[in-house]
Amino acid sequence: MHDINFIRKQPQDFDKAMGRRGLTPQSPEILKLDEERRAAQTELQKLQAERNAKKSGGNAQALMDEVTALKNRMDDLASREKTLAESLNQHLASLPNILADDVPDGADEHGNVEVRKHGTPRADKTPEHFEIGEKLGLMDFETAAKMSGARFVILSSGLARLERALAQFMLDTHTQEHGFTEISPPLLVNDQTMFGTGQLPKFAEEQFRTTRGDWLIPTSEVPLTNIVAEMIVEEETLPRRYTAFTPCFRQEAGAAGKDTRGMIRQHQFYKVEMVAITTPETSAAEQERMVGCAETVLKKLGIPYRTIVLCSGDTGFGARKTYDIEVWLPGQGRYREISSVSNCWDFQARRMNARCRAKGAKDTRFVHTLNGSGVAVGRALIAVMENYYDPADDGIVVPDVLRPYMGGLAKIKN
RNA sequence: GGAGACGUGGCCGAGUGGUUGAAGGCGCACGAUUGGAAAUCGUGUAUACGCUAAACCCGUAUCGAGGGUUCGAAUCCCUCCGUCUCCGCCA
Numbered sequence: 442m443h444d445i446n447f448i449r450k451q452p453q454d455f456d457k458a459m460g461r462r463g464l465t466p467q468s469p470e471i472l473k474l475d476e477e478r479r480a481a482q483t484e485l486q487k488l489q490a491e492r493n494a495k496k497s498g499g500n501a502q503a504l505m506d507e508v509t510a511l512k513n514r515m516d517d518l519a520s521r522e523k524t525l526a527e528s529l530n531q532h533l534a535s536l537p538n539i540l541a542d543d544v545p546d547g548a549d550e551h552g553n554v555e556v557r558k559h560g561t562p563r564a565d566k567t568p569e570h571f572e573i574g575e576k577l578g579l580m581d582f583e584t585a586a587k588m589s590g591a592r593f594v595i596l597s598s599g600l601a602r603l604e605r606a607l608a609q610f611m612l613d614t615h616t617q618e619h620g621f622t623e624i625s626p627p628l629l630v631n632d633q634t635m636f637g638t639g640q641l642p643k644f645a646e647e648q649f650r651t652t653r654g655d656w657l658i659p660t661s662e663v664p665l666t667n668i669v670a671e672m673i674v675e676e677e678t679l680p681r682r683y684t685a686f687t688p689c690f691r692q693e694a695g696a697a698g699k700d701t702r703g704m705i706r707q708h709q710f711y712k713v714e715m716v717a718i719t720t721p722e723t724s725a726a727e728q729e730r731m732v733g734c735a736e737t738v739l740k741k742l743g744i745p746y747r748t749i750v751l752c753s754g755d756t757g758f759g760a761r762k763t764y765d766i767e768v769w770l771p772g773q774g775r776y777r778e779i780s781s782v783s784n785c786w787d788f789q790a791r792r793m794n795a796r797c798r799a800k801g802a803k804d805t806r807f808v809h810t811l812n813g814s815g816v817a818v819g820r821a822l823i824a825v826m827e828n829y830y831d832p833a834d835d836g837i838v839v840p841d842v843l844r845p846y847m848g849g850l851a852k853i854k855n
Numbered sequence: 856g857g858a859g860a861c862g863u864g865g866c867c868g869a870g871u872g873g874u875u876g877a878a879g880g881c882g883c884a885c886g887a888u889u890g891g892a893a894a895u896c897g898u899g900u901a902u903a904c905g906c907u908a909a910a911c912c913c914g915u916a917u918c919g920a921g922g923g924u925u926c927g928a929a930u931c932c933c934u935c936c937g938u939c940u941c942c943g944c945c946a
Contacts, residue, residue: 479905482905483906485915486904486905486914486915486916487914487915489914493914
């Protein structure tokens with residue numbers, strides 16, 4: 442959600458910012474609505490003041506009649522004000538966040554810029570994860586399709602446990618080493634919550650909805666960030682750092698035909714998420730820290746990765762700046778996204794009315810919110826399978842850091 | 856699922872149609888008092904929007920949310936959301 446005051450004062454800057462997102466100037470329409478709305482409000486308030494003055498003047502019948510006469514005009518103005526306000530809010534709610542100055546320009550993912558690389562990819566090409574998994578007999582897409590359709594999978598035995606081990610390992614790393622508080626949040630949320638983090642109104646078709654009207658979370662960013670919705674938190678308690686391990690549900694409506702094989706892109710997957718709530722001053726540094734937290738997970742797992750900063754055309758709706766971390770997949774012979782770390786600035790905070798206040802201060806400010814995968818568990822599983830694949834016996838070596846979570850198991854074999 | 860009670864300011868709690876943005880208390884802030892503190896006394900203490908260059912002032916709205924009745928609603932009616940109690944059911 443955008444600050445109408447900013448648009449009033451610096452319409453050209455706002456249009457320029459939206460221009461980087463490939464949008465035509467938005468301020469003329471917005472300012473027109475805003476002006477009309479305020480005109481209606483001002484006039485309405487004048488009439489209300491008039492009415493109130495008569496009210497305290499006495500109870501004479503004549504005064505009552507005069508107030509009745511005001512009523513029609515007031516009703517008109519009130520409904521006009523409401524319509525204009527709704528229209529204005531719809532407009533503001535559907536526009537993407539303003540990009541940070543240091544986000545590179547670019548039309549699509551080709552404009553993204555690599556910022557660092559870690560680890561050395563193995564030299565050989567391995568089978569893809571689904572080939573390894575099916576050969577082991579521990580990954581079954583057919584049976585999953587029978588009960589649920591495309592883009593679902595059944596993991597069993599060693600792979601099921603590996604998935605659980607990965608999640609445990611990530612949670613322990615973030616809670617014990619990175620200062621995050623573990624949360625077990627609701628997986629079903631209401632409209633307002635989805636609006637707060639920006640999934641609604643624009644991206645409804647990407648979500649699953651229950652017959653009751655609840656939404657299945659597409660990421661635990663949604664419930665974790667909304668913890669502070671409608672709150673005024675003391676700045677001294679910031680940053681708040683939350684992590685959660687949850688399933689995520691996505692329709693993948695716009696990805697028909699993409700990544701149809703294997704478990705790269707599923708309707709349901711597990712993810713360990715990190716969310717931070719900060720003051721406006723500290724969010725930029727917090728984002729760098731959060732990227733580091735995600736990278737630590739991959740370093741410990743011993744998986745080669747690169748970190749890139751997304752360009753203007755690839756940065757998501759609610760983000761001001763996003764880093765993606767991509768892991769090396771020797772089965773595909775390329776890097777694939779495993780984490781996305783975004784600083785949303787005050788964009789989500791405005792939508793969900795999340796504010797902070799310095800101790801003793803009178804005024805409040807919107808908090809800054811950040812979210813990042815820490816990391817996607819399903820894709821981490823794939824990365825482990827391919828990077829730790831042993832061609833000698835088609836087995837998967839268990840990374841050292843995961844062995845305690847696997848009962849000491851060193852290799853997943855047939 | 857059945858029956859009932861309830862939702863007022865940071866908190867507790869008055870208030871069933873008009874001068875109530877809202878008594879009283881607690882808390883908090885500032886001041887007085889004190890060697891200092893406690894106690895005591897005094898003053899102040901919601902948010903949003905509009906107006907304004909901005910601030911103050913002023914205006915408007917807000918008593919869970921939304922709608923309705925009325926000249927006028929915290930107070931009456933409807934819907935929804937939430938909380939609590941009892942019964943039933945259940946992981």
